[in-house]
Amino acid sequence: MPTPTFAVVGRPNKGKSSIVATLARDKSVHIDSRAGSTRDVRRFPMRINGETLYELVDTPGIQRARAVVDWLEGQSVDASERPAAVAKFVEEHKHDLRFRDECQMLTPIIEGAGIIYVVDGSCPFGKDYEAEMEILRWTGQPSLAVINPIDNTDYIDEWKAGLGQYFQTVRVFDAHTAEPEKQFELLELFGHLDPGWQQSLSRAVEVLKASRSEQHRTASSLITDLVVDALTFSVEQSVPEGVGEELVKTALLMQYKRHLEGREKNCRKQIEQLFYFSKLKGSDEQVALESSDLFNVENWYLWGLKKWQLITASATVGLIAGGGTGLAIDALHLGSLGPIGTTISGAGGAVTGAASSWVFADRIGKMSVKGIPSGGKRFTYGPTTNINFPFVILGRGIRHLKLVSTRTHASQRELALDKPILAFLSEKERRGLAKLFARIQSGKKVKESRADLSAMIFGWCEVDA
Amino acid sequence: MRKSNDVTPSLSDLYRLREQIDQDLSASVEELRCRDHVIGRECESLDDVGKLLYWTRKQPGLKVEDEARFVDEGAVANVLRIVALASGFLGMSGFLSDDQGLVNVFIFFLCFVLLQVFFCSISIWVMFRSMIGTPPVILPINPMKYLFSRMLPDRRFYRECQSVIRLLALRYGQEMGAVFTIGAVIGFFVVLSTSGFGFVWGSTFSLSNSVVMGFTDTVSYPWASMVPSAMVSGEAIEISRHQQGVTRLGTAEIEITRQWWPFLIMSMSVYALLPRVVLWGASKYYYRRTMRSSFVDYPGSERVLARMKSPIVTTQASTPDSNEFSEVGEVGELGPEVVLVDWSGALEASNGDQFIEIKGVPIERTIEAGLGSLSDDAAQGQRINGMKPRRLVVVVKAWEPPMADLRDFIASLAGISRCSIYLMPLANKPITNESFEDWRKFSREIALDVVDVFALRRD
Numbered sequence: 001m002p003t004p005t006f007a008v009v010g011r012p013n014k015g016k017s018s019i020v021a022t023l024a025r026d027k028s029v030h031i032d033s034r035a036g037s038t039r040d041v042r043r044f045p046m047r048i049n050g051e052t053l054y055e056l057v058d059t060p061g062i063q064r065a066r067a068v069v070d071w072l073e074g075q076s077v078d079a080s081e082r083p084a085a086v087a088k089f090v091e092e093h094k095h096d097l098r099f100r101d102e103c104q105m106l107t108p109i110i111e112g113a114g115i116i117y118v119v120d121g122s123c124p125f126g127k128d129y130e131a132e133m134e135i136l137r138w139t140g141q142p143s144l145a146v147i148n149p150i151d152n153t154d155y156i157d158e159w160k161a162g163l164g165q166y167f168q169t170v171r172v173f174d175a176h177t178a179e180p181e182k183q184f185e186l187l188e189l190f191g192h193l194d195p196g197w198q199q200s201l202s203r204a205v206e207v208l209k210a211s212r213s214e215q216h217r218t219a220s221s222l223i224t225d226l227v228v229d230a231l232t233f234s235v236e237q238s239v240p241e242g243v244g245e246e247l248v249k250t251a252l253l254m255q256y257k258r259h260l261e262g263r264e265k266n267c268r269k270q271i272e273q274l275f276y277f278s279k280l281k282g283s284d285e286q287v288a289l290e291s292s293d294l295f296n297v298e299n300w301y302l303w304g305l306k307k308w309q310l311i312t313a314s315a316t317v318g319l320i321a322g323g324g325t326g327l328a329i330d331a332l333h334l335g336s337l338g339p340i341g342t343t344i345s346g347a348g349g350a351v352t353g354a355a356s357s358w359v360f361a362d363r364i365g366k367m368s369v370k371g372i373p374s375g376g377k378r379f380t381y382g383p384t385t386n387i388n389f390p391f392v393i394l395g396r397g398i399r400h401l402k403l404v405s406t407r408t409h410a411s412q413r414e415l416a417l418d419k420p421i422l423a424f425l426s427e428k429e430r431r432g433l434a435k436l437f438a439r440i441q442s443g444k445k446v447k448e449s450r451a452d453l454s455a456m457i458f459g460w461c462e463v464d465a
Numbered sequence: 466m467r468k469s470n471d472v473t474p475s476l477s478d479l480y481r482l483r484e485q486i487d488q489d490l491s492a493s494v495e496e497l498r499c500r501d502h503v504i505g506r507e508c509e510s511l512d513d514v515g516k517l518l519y520w521t522r523k524q525p526g527l528k529v530e531d532e533a534r535f536v537d538e539g540a541v542a543n544v545l546r547i548v549a550l551a552s553g554f555l556g557m558s559g560f561l562s563d564d565q566g567l568v569n570v571f572i573f574f575l576c577f578v579l580l581q582v583f584f585c586s587i588s589i590w591v592m593f594r595s596m597i598g599t600p601p602v603i604l605p606i607n608p609m610k611y612l613f614s615r616m617l618p619d620r621r622f623y624r625e626c627q628s629v630i631r632l633l634a635l636r637y638g639q640e641m642g643a644v645f646t647i648g649a650v651i652g653f654f655v656v657l658s659t660s661g662f663g664f665v666w667g668s669t670f671s672l673s674n675s676v677v678m679g680f681t682d683t684v685s686y687p688w689a690s691m692v693p694s695a696m697v698s699g700e701a702i703e704i705s706r707h708q709q710g711v712t713r714l715g716t717a718e719i720e721i722t723r724q725w726w727p728f729l730i731m732s733m734s735v736y737a738l739l740p741r742v743v744l745w746g747a748s749k750y751y752y753r754r755t756m757r758s759s760f761v762d763y764p765g766s767e768r769v770l771a772r773m774k775s776p777i778v779t780t781q782a783s784t785p786d787s788n789e790f791s792e793v794g795e796v797g798e799l800g801p802e803v804v805l806v807d808w809s810g811a812l813e814a815s816n817g818d819q820f821i822e823i824k825g826v827p828i829e830r831t832i833e834a835g836l837g838s839l840s841d842d843a844a845q846g847q848r849i850n851g852m853k854p855r856r857l858v859v860v861v862k863a864w865e866p867p868m869a870d871l872r873d874f875i876a877s878l879a880g881i882s883r884c885s886i887y888l889m890p891l892a893n894k895p896i897t898n899e900s901f902e903d904w905r906k907f908s909r910e911i912a913l914d915v916v917d918v919f920a921l922r923r924d
Contacts, residue, residue, distance in 0.1 A: 010864040011865070011866060011868070012867075012868070013866040013903065014866075023780070024780040024781055024782065025781065026780065026782055028781065028782060033764055042782050042784060043782065043784065044780060044781060044782050044783070045779070045780075045783055046778075046779070046780045047778070047779045047780075048776045048777070048778055049502075049776045050777075056780075058782075061866065062868075063868050063869035063870065064868070064869050064870045064873065065868075066838065066839055066842075066870055066871070067839055067870060067873070069838075070838060070840070072837040078749040098869070098873075101869075119488070120864075122864075123862075123864040123865065124861070124864075124891070125893065126809065126810060126865070127810065127836055128809040128810070128835065128836055128865075207776065207778055208778065208780075211775070211778045214771055214775055217767075217771065218768050218771060221764075221767055221768055222763070222768070224764075225764045225765060228764065263490075266490050266491050267490075270490065270494055273493060273494035273495060274494050276781065278493070278495070340583050418530050442597065443599075443627070444599050445598045445599070446598075447598065447762050448598065450764060451762075
């Protein structure tokens with residue numbers, strides 16, 4: 001059984017390449033808002049460990065449809081001979097520069113490819129399209145039509161009516177915004193064009209679904225590692241007596257920031273590569289994220305928690321810490337004081353936690369200086385003491401992951417960071433996260449906390465995907 | 466699947482894993498996918514720990530200076546074993562070598578039994594804390610801390626692997642404790658067989674014989690039925706009671722006080738050696754388990770395993786894209802003698818008079834083309850040629866791309882020196898820059914002296 005192959009055909013600038021880029025998850029496809037950006041046939045095989053399950057073929061747009069129809073109709077053949085007539089046209093015109101695009105487009109079809117005819121649903125249907133549809137009908141190959149609403153959906157109904165005359169199956173598919181489920185549906189539909197192709201396409205879709213889930217799992221693990229690093233990272237420097245303290249402190253702070261910024265950048269890069277966006281590097285989209293400085297505290301409300309949310313989260317952590325101490329005090333008194341110790345200490349912890357989160361909302365970490373017995377001092381900056389900081393890292397990570405994972409490879413839009421990210425978290429989830437961060441920072445049950453955080457991120461992002 | 470439960474990674478394996486995962490954070494995901502998939506296929510039959518071990522050993526390796534810092538665990542352990550054995554032997558020999566030939570049973574018990582029980586209790590607590598994931602820190606006075614900090618290439622790794630290092634220290638601690646006790650037992654027998662010392666007991670608390678009897682009976686309860694000879698008789702307790710001013714015992718009395726030694730040996734074996742051996746076995750088991758789980762659960766390991774197990778799925782193009790574009794734009798003005806071509810029904814829903822640029826063109830000089838067959842176009846071309854226009858105005862749909870058949874049509878006309886292409890906008894929609902660019906590019910491919918492109922404006 002030959003590999004199922006699908007030629008994506010249509011008029012220039014109707015989104016053929018966008019559809020191919022989205023389905024093939026290939027950012028290298030030349031997508032241009034100008035017509036005729038595809039000049040040569042390009043093949044996109046879907047392979048699993050080297051085995052090809054199907055192949056998409058991006059073709060140049062049809063330029064002289066009426067001339068081709070004229071030639072074909074001039075052959076005076078009956079319906080059964082039409083595919084042969086198309087093959088003859090290609091054979092006779094393959095060196096004719098006037099029909100270069102038509103020959104390139106028709107070659108995979110006469111070799112057995114299924115036809116995916118693409119039109120733009122934001123432009124009106126016209127009689128002038130009928131010539132190209134007629135050529136496709138002459139090829140005798142199984143086909144379906146895809147309406148790609150490039151700018152809007154104004155003419156979709158018109159197109160459905162027009163295409164219905166020539167194609168048994170007509171689907172609307174927005175290559176720029178199609179969710180993965182829609183992409184998988186379309187691929188499965190390709191399989192229905194020929195009973196022999198169905199098994200391959202179903203298997204391919206299963207593999208792609210599993211692969212997508214794995215992408216999310218890996219991305220969640222990368223973000224978790226980043227958050228854990230942000231919670232536990234510290235820098236230290238021993239200096240002999242007499243060295244300017246301010247200089248050392250500034251250098252340490254810079255080193256601290258540089259490390260975390262570098263880690264975040266690497267994490268983003270890997271997530272983009274996971275979703276096959278290697279070409280995002282250096283593009284406008286990347287710049288838009290990069291310019292939003294991680295340590296610009298004023299922007300933290302976008303990524304992390306708002307102040308009131310921060311206070312409740314901090315109070316929870318303080319309450320638990322204080323309550324634990326109080327419980328120990330009560331236990332030492334064999335309960336003779338009743339729950340007074342736990343109550344007072346817990347309330348004190350909550351108030352202290354809330355107050356410190358308010359007062360030190362802008363402070364990322366703490367610089368500590370210790371004397372060294374052999375002389376000199378050891379300066380340490382970090383780990384962070386700011387309750388919002390891990391939320392900020394998490395928020396930025398989730399935002400980036402969501403943008404990348406829901407982005408199609410045809411999309412030319414910028415990645416936007418213009419709305420609060422963790423707004424979807426419930427109060428309970430926020431408190432749970434604060435506790436989890438506190439556990440990681442104290443070194444208790446880090447393995448379990450890490451697994452919990454990774455599972456949470458996976459859950460949040462896979463639902464959206 | 467073959468389980469590789471017999472394989473326990475070492476600290477250096479864990480360090481290599483961590484280093485490689487750190488390095489991979491800045492590598493290309495595509496490269497990692499391919500590299501790890503290939504490695505994964507080579508070790509498909511192994512379990513996760515085996516796979517990761519195989520993976521770490523397939524990596525280029527550590528820096529030379531880091532490798533040099535890893536002390537061979539086996540060699541260090543052997544040295545420690547010898548030191549522990551010698552310490553036990555010498556400690557016991559020294560303790561028993563009293564000038565007066567009398568050994569205080571209580572001090573012996575304190576040094577060689579109770580102290581060991583105390584250490585074993587601490588070990589149990591440490592093991593429990595380590596197992597629940599909250600290992601206590603290794604105290605600065607603990608010699609193992611110094612050893613480990615020498616053995617491991619960096620302090621961060623030492624901090625990260627506290628749980629494993631704690632159990633490793635515990636494992637060797639129990640082993641060394643057991644070896645120390647064995648050394649002490651050997652020392653005991655050697656001194657016992659070579660010198661004639663006796664045992665005495667005494668206390669500032671003026672303990673009565675019956676209290677001591679009760680104590681020895683309680684202590685020897687575990688072996689009382691199996692080894693009754695290892696119990697202390699009332700006579701031995703009575704005779705071995707330390708009397709003020711008595712510095713030496715007679716031979717017969719010494720023989721009776723020697724009834725203490727089986728009791729003491731059994732106490733050492735049951736309360737010092739046995740718990741050590743049990744704890745050693747347990748810590749060895751838990752160390753292996755913790756090390757294996759630390760290996761698999763190390764942050765990033767799951768990503769490595771996923772890459773090793775997942776198939777390589779590619780959907781991308783098999784050839785690079787070679788398309789390129791260039792752009793230039795030109796503008797011009799409408800002249801007096803024109804023929805207007807309505808291409809592909811661009812004016813279908815509109816009247817030419819609605820547009821400033823073309824409202825002056827008479828209806829008889831408006832030609833429709835681009836919709837019918839090529840012969841229809843050829844006929845319309847003949848009509849235009851018959852009008853001998855100096856200038857051609859073509860109205861096209863702005864929302865459609867330029868097509869080569871229009872170029873063919875224009876090329877078939879004779880005597881035209883200038884052609885203006887007017888873009889008809891879709892109702893209530895502006896014409897995009899991209900559309901202009903498309904048509905400008907198209908205009909450059911038309912072989913006339915001047916070809917320009919404009920948007921139609923409604924009057």
